[in-house]
Amino acid sequence: MTVFDFFAAEGGFAINLNPLETNLINLVIVIGVLVYFLKGFLGDMLDRRRESILKELDDAEARLKTASADLTKAQSDLATAQQKAEKIREEGKARAAAIRADGEKRTIEAMAALKEDALADLNAEGARLTEELRRKAALAAIDKVMADLPARLDDKAQAKIIDASIANLEGA
Incomplete structure (x- = not known):
């Protein structure tokens, strides 16, 4: 009795090395087949699955390269657009200034022209009023002289004035 038989008899662990009893030959044949x-x-x-996965990886790498190139181009375009926007903004500020x-210059010129026009109108109105006052003063003086003249001139003085006027006319 061996140690293995002892464990087998007692209901424990045992190794059966008989190939026919263990069905080892059948298992080898089935596994081989x-x-x-x-x-x-x-x-x-x-192999097909491996090729499919490799193809998908290649496609993913190609898409990644394309996306990276597109991203670089988009970033470049964005930088260019930002530069153009900044240039336009600066030009707009300069143009607004x-x-x-x-506008300020034209406003000042317009105000100066209005002032000159107002002064010209004021001077013209002053000249018109001055001329009108002279005319009224002359008419008033003539009216006064005409009113006073008959009382101051008698026939003798009137004849003397007429003779002086005739002499002036003959001498001219």
């Missing part, structure tokens, strides 16, 4: 027949089937299936300065 399975490996032989399934090797081609499983191998082809695994020029328009503001031009």
